[in-house]
Amino acid sequence: MTTAPERTDPTPLAPGAPRSGTTFLGLPTAPRGVGHLRGDRPFPDAARDALRDGQLRANLGHATSTIRAKRARVVGEVPDWEQLRQAGKALKTATMARLDEHLVELERQVTARGGTVHWARDAEEANAIVTRLVQATGTDEVVKVKSMATQEIGLNEALEAAGITAHETDLAELIVQLGDDAPSHILVPAIHKNRAEIREIFLRTMPQFQGEGADRDLPDEPRRLAMAARTHLRERFLRAKVAISGANFAVAETGTLAVVESEGNGRMCLTLPQTLITVMGIEKLVPTWRDLEVFLQLLPRSSTGERMNPYTSTWTGVTPGDGPQEFHLVLLDNGRTAVLADEVGREALHCIRCSACLNVCPVYERTGGHSYGSVYPGPIGAVLSPQLTGVEDNASLPYASSLCGACYDACPVAIDIPSILVHLRAEHVEAQEKTTPEAAAFKALSTAMSHPRLWRLTQRAAGLGRLLARGRPTLPPVLPPPASGWTRSRDLPTPPRETFTQAWAREHGGRS
Amino acid sequence: MTSAREEVLGRIRTALGEHRPEVVVPRDYRAADERPAEQLREVLVDRLEDYKASVLRCGPDEVGATVAAALDAGLGPGWDAGSVVVAPGVPAEWRPDGATEDDGRPAVELAAFAATLTGVAVAIAETGTLVLDGGPVSGRRAVSLLPDCLVCVVEAGQVVGGVPEALRRLDPTAPLTMVSGPSATSDIELERVEGVHGPRTLVVVLVA
Numbered sequence: 231m232t233t234a235p236e237r238t239d240p241t242p243l244a245p246g247a248p249r250s251g252t253t254f255l256g257l258p259t260a261p262r263g264v265g266h267l268r269g270d271r272p273f274p275d276a277a278r279d280a281l282r283d284g285q286l287r288a289n290l291g292h293a294t295s296t297i298r299a300k301r302a303r304v305v306g307e308v309p310d311w312e313q314l315r316q317a318g319k320a321l322k323t324a325t326m327a328r329l330d331e332h333l334v335e336l337e338r339q340v341t342a343r344g345g346t347v348h349w350a351r352d353a354e355e356a357n358a359i360v361t362r363l364v365q366a367t368g369t370d371e372v373v374k375v376k377s378m379a380t381q382e383i384g385l386n387e388a389l390e391a392a393g394i395t396a397h398e399t400d401l402a403e404l405i406v407q408l409g410d411d412a413p414s415h416i417l418v419p420a421i422h423k424n425r426a427e428i429r430e431i432f433l434r435t436m437p438q439f440q441g442e443g444a445d446r447d448l449p450d451e452p453r454r455l456a457m458a459a460r461t462h463l464r465e466r467f468l469r470a471k472v473a474i475s476g477a478n479f480a481v482a483e484t485g486t487l488a489v490v491e492s493e494g495n496g497r498m499c500l501t502l503p504q505t506l507i508t509v510m511g512i513e514k515l516v517p518t519w520r521d522l523e524v525f526l527q528l529l530p531r532s533s534t535g536e537r538m539n540p541y542t543s544t545w546t547g548v549t550p551g552d553g554p555q556e557f558h559l560v561l562l563d564n565g566r567t568a569v570l571a572d573e574v575g576r577e578a579l580h581c582i583r584c585s586a587c588l589n590v591c592p593v594y595e596r597t598g599g600h601s602y603g604s605v606y607p608g609p610i611g612a613v614l615s616p617q618l619t620g621v622e623d624n625a626s627l628p629y630a631s632s633l634c635g636a637c638y639d640a641c642p643v644a645i646d647i648p649s650i651l652v653h654l655r656a657e658h659v660e661a662q663e664k665t666t667p668e669a670a671a672f673k674a675l676s677t678a679m680s681h682p683r684l685w686r687l688t689q690r691a692a693g694l695g696r697l698l699a700r701g702r703p704t705l706p707p708v709l710p711p712p713a714s715g716w717t718r719s720r721d722l723p724t725p726p727r728e729t730f731t732q733a734w735a736r737e738h739g740g741r742s
Numbered sequence: 743m744t745s746a747r748e749e750v751l752g753r754i755r756t757a758l759g760e761h762r763p764e765v766v767v768p769r770d771y772r773a774a775d776e777r778p779a780e781q782l783r784e785v786l787v788d789r790l791e792d793y794k795a796s797v798l799r800c801g802p803d804e805v806g807a808t809v810a811a812a813l814d815a816g817l818g819p820g821w822d823a824g825s826v827v828v829a830p831g832v833p834a835e836w837r838p839d840g841a842t843e844d845d846g847r848p849a850v851e852l853a854a855f856a857a858t859l860t861g862v863a864v865a866i867a868e869t870g871t872l873v874l875d876g877g878p879v880s881g882r883r884a885v886s887l888l889p890d891c892l893v894c895v896v897e898a899g900q901v902v903g904g905v906p907e908a909l910r911r912l913d914p915t916a917p918l919t920m921v922s923g924p925s926a927t928s929d930i931e932l933e934r935v936e937g938v939h940g941p942r943t944l945v946v947v948l949v950a
Contacts (some may be wrong), residue, residue, distance in 0.1 A: 255756050293932040300932075313771040324765035337747075343915065349746040401938065402929035418929055425930055452930040456938050463939065469849045484914040494887065494925035494940025501883045512750065519914040521908040524771070524921075530869075534928050537789060538869035541940060542920040543883075549917045551846060552882040567753035576757075733892040742944055 259351070259620040260565035265353040265384040267565075267619050269603015273628035274719070276601040277593075289424045290598050294589045300535025301586060301640075308531065317524045318643040325517055326570060332482040332515050339485025343547025345557040352564045357388035360474065360507055363558055364394050367505050369471040375465075375499045376400035376490060377476025378583055379509045379562055381413060381605040382618075385474070396474070397466050399495035401459050408435040414599030414607060417533050417585040420636035422598050425450040435452065436462050456493075463495065473499035473554070474507045478582070479525060480515040480559075486546045487559070488522065490529060492539050500543050506554035509583070511562050513570075513579040525582060528642035532584035566617035574653045578613045580643045587637035587647060593630055602627060609637035613650040621658050628654035667712035689732075692725045699724035775868065775903020782867040782901050783950055789870025793923025794936045795944040802949055805836045809859060809893060812945040813838065817856055817889035825856040829885055831878025832859055832876045836895055849884035857891040858941070866908045869922060872896065872946070874906060876917040883917055892941040894921070898950035 258409070260267050269276060280286060305311055327331060337347040350356035364372055374380065374396050386396045386407075398407040405420035406413050409431040411437035413419030420428065430451040433439050438461055439446050448458060475496070479488040487508055489496045500506060518520060530539040570576050588594045588608030599607035604624065612631055612707050616624035628651050637647045664670065678688040699705050705722040708714065717724065728736075744752070775782065787797045796815050800808035813821050823840035830843055837859065844852070853856075861879035862872045872894050874880035882939060886892055902908050925940030936942065 257753050257757060289931070296932045297928075310771040313768065316768055317771055320765055320767040323763065324767055325759065327762045327765055329758070330751050333751070349750050351746050351749055355746060386862055390765075399939075400929070401927045418932060420929060421932070428930060452927075452933055452935045453937070455930055456927050456935050460938055464853075465940070468853060481914065486914050492925065493927045493929075493938035495938070497883065497919065498939055499885050512754075519909065520906075523909045526905050526909075527771075527869075534934075536922070536934075538866070538871045538920070538922040539923050540793070540924070540926045542918075544914070544918040546915040546917075549876060552876050552884075552917050561750070563750045564755065567750065567757050570754060571757035677839075679804070 252437060255571045257568040257571050258565070259520070259568045259623070260382075260618045261352050261354060262619075262623070264357070265382055265564070266386075266605045267615050268623050269601075271603065273597075273601055273603070273630040274626060276603060277597040277630070280597045280601045281519045282641065285424070286422055286598055289422055290595055292424075293418070293421050294595045297535055297589045301532060302588065304535055304537055306529045308527070314524055315642055315644050317655040318528050318582075319580065319645075321516060321521050321524060322643055325515060326513070326576060328517070329512065329570065332517055333512060335479055335482040336485060336515055337561075339545055340557075340559050341485075343485055345485070345547040345559055348558060348560045350560055350562045350564070353383035353562075356383050356509060356560055356562050356564070357385055359560055360385060360509065361388055361392045361394065363507055364389065364472055364474075365392065365506070366381060367472050369394075369397040371397065371466075371470070371498050373397050373399050373466055373472050373503065374403075374492065375472040375473065375475040375496045376403045376419070377474070378416060378507060378605060379476045379511050380474060382583070383509070383562065383564060385509065397463070397470075399463055399467070399499060400491075401456060401493060401495075403697060404459055405431060408432070412600060413605060415585060415588060416583050416608070416610075417588075422600070425452060425455065426668065428455055432458050432462075438462060463498075465485050467495075469501055470499070470503045472507065474502040474509065475499055477508050477510040477514055478529065479522060480510060481517075481519050482515050483518045484546055486519065486544050488542060488544045489627070490526075490539050490542045492534065492541065494541060497541055497543055500545065501553050502514045503554055505556040505558070507558045507560065509560045509562060511564075512566055529582055529584055532582075532586040534644040535723055565620075568620070569614070569617040572617065572653075575613065575617050575650050578610065578617060578647075578650060580645050581610050581614065582643060584642055586640040586642065590636040590640045591631075592634060592636070593632060597630075602630065609647045609651075610645070613645075613647055613654065616654055621654055622661055625658050628652075628658060668713065686731070689729045693727075693729075695725045696727070763785055771906075772904060773906050775907065777903060779898065779901065780950075781900070782903055783845055783948060784902055785903075786867040786870060786896075787866055787948065789867065790923065790944075790946055793870055793926075793944075795870075795923050795946055797946045797948055799948045799950065805833075805895060805947060805949055806838075807834055808947045812893045812947050813857055813859075813891075816893060816943045816945045821856065822827075827852060827858050827885060827889060829858075829860040829879060829881025831881075832861060832895075834853065836861075836926050844881055846882075846921040849882075849888070852884050852888040855889040857893060858885055858889045859893045859895070861895050861897070862900060863918075864908045864911045866903075866905060867901055868904045871905075871908070871920050871922045873912060874919045874921065875912060876919075880919075883919055886919065886921070887940055890941055891943040891945070892921075893907045893947065895944045895947045895949060901950075
């Protein structure tokens, strides 16, 4: 346990701006000005630019269709997939219902086995704890295993501000880091780049390809690119004193942490350095060791479409003579308790970060991850990010979905993402203090639909829209505002010559 | 001033309120695989080969010779036994003559070895997974990580059907490594490529 560190704010807000919002029951959301949960632009604006990038759409289309086919094949061969899925869902629900007790037990077990547990209310506190721990070792560089939590809190930037270099070691994270880019997918952060683009980044940035006489022969074959990454990182692994990881799971009853990975970079970080610092969201734990038997079946098949990922490492505190001899676990809130307070929205905390929902989402496949503005893109990001930050800080994300439900079907823990999206849309609408044009329109429509005479008049008036259409089946997309807000991304059909009620009255008689 | 620990725990209690649901976890998924042992071994071989690992099968008396053949396959003929490091609990009859036993030297020095020989704690047929538990036969984690070729001996009684059976056999507090094929990545266009930071070659000797 640790006391609160001194707070430093790298990007001060305008005077008077609230540091963070609060949500249900006054629980604080993730603070502004630190980390990567908020975009600079609303989703529709960012998505419009992404849709114009033909290369991006080709890269995403290729990658997501490849992974969808792999996933479908390995999920299809498991006869009890649905039972596992329901068990996974129930386990997560049970975990959340007793989250405080499980965390206390986890802390007790980790501490009993030689680890140190730290608690962080938010991103700034977590960054300060990790920075202090690294500084205490006297080193100025760390190796990192891919971790969503450390991306979320902007840890690399915080370390850099303290003069500490963080080397990302996952291949995709390395591509993103060397390319000075941002991750666009939970599992494969460089999914938006194809092999030729990755080759360019490596040739431009890796020291092994620089200088006189350097062998710059690097074909864009994935195997050769992976070898270049191996060479680039090998020596860094061997000299690293400190590693920073996330965690896929933590087992409360035993204090065991688990990292699921493919390349062996995780094993390098978890095994070779003297000090290991793990940053974990408080929702990542499971109550018992046995519970892992469910998640270790659900996760690999859902994420990389493999029966099992190449490497899963588990460790409990410190093992003398094997691996890091100093272990710190940082438990991170950063808005998670605010999500937990929402009885509908809390299901988003069940996410095991497999990214199956991204790969099946028709919106994600076309816009890519950057459009979402948060490290959590795609359907799960659209429900998680607005809840972590408060919905008004990510107000466009609950609408970044066609509500087709493919994400719900693919989710290995059966998170009902479409229902949470609708719930958050309602929350956003209710939060509006001024009347929006949409609200005014629906209020008027409600009045019209409650009065038959008024409704018939409205229908007749709508018929005038035929004049705008000039014989075409839809109205022009460039209606003046506020109607443009609707027609910019949707077809508005030309009103019919005759409404259904008019036709009914004509054929069956009665009042028109 | 309230500590972060008390504050986070307090927030959780506020968020959950008084009425916490009692959740029954349905465990009607498969807990055991009733297929005969030989069939499970065949599934294991199939899964391992699917990951581009090589599998050599042999009888209990032929382990030493088969390990030598595995090293031929992994390193090419003419390998130097001194460049093979073995976990300290590996039986003498499995070891190539002249192999180096891991003596707990600084982990980074293990990178100089060309190959590693270990046993396993358990093997999972359905997922093609070998589990190393950090014990004398599996070796400490760095031993099976740094050399580029890993040879693992799996004994007949160590093969189980699925993940639930394997976890029941393991000590959760041991440093476990579950290995399913050589190291690999799908990070470039989501196409799987074998061989990144961990051993690029995995050869399994299945004794049965």
